[in-house]
Amino acid sequence: MSSWKRPVVLIVGITILIEVLMALSGMGPEILLVAALTGMVGVALWFIVDLGTAAVGSSGPAGAPAPEPTARPDRRVMRLRSGLAYGRPDGVTLENLRVGLIELVDDQLRAVHRIDRAEDADAARAVIGGELDAFVNDPEAAATLLQPRSLDHILTLIERL
Secondary structure (H helix, E strand, O other): OOOOHHHHHHHHHHHHHHHHHHHHOOOOOOHHHHHHHHHHHHHHHHHHHHHHHHHHHOOOOOOOOOOOOOOOOOHHHHHHHHHHHHOOOOHHHHHHHHHHHHHHHHHHHHHHHOOOOOOOHHHHHHHHHHHHHHHHHOHHHHHHHHOHHHHHHHHHHHHHO
């Protein structure tokens, strides 16, 4: 028999058997109601069994494995980049930018290297390097942030921490 004929014959046969047994026991069945109910239960079981065999034979959805997530720069760094790209910095803005960048350096030192720059300046200097240390400790370094290459270089050094 084909794949769909066997379940259909089985459902019809069980329906007829139930109807005959109910008639012999004197229950006086509603033939259409019992046939519809038995047919619906049989079809539901048929679909469940077919889904079960399809799921067992499947190894899951085909596709390439997901790529490893890439490290993204700190959100504050991205905000600073876009703010500088679309704004006109003045002296106060540049000093605020420098303070924000120093905070980023301090956060990275604490989070990644477990170093507090205020308590262990030598260890912090060894980790951040000479250029970034000069930027952090020089109050006049805010003026260098007007040059896009200098700012980009400082941001790159901070991201590497």
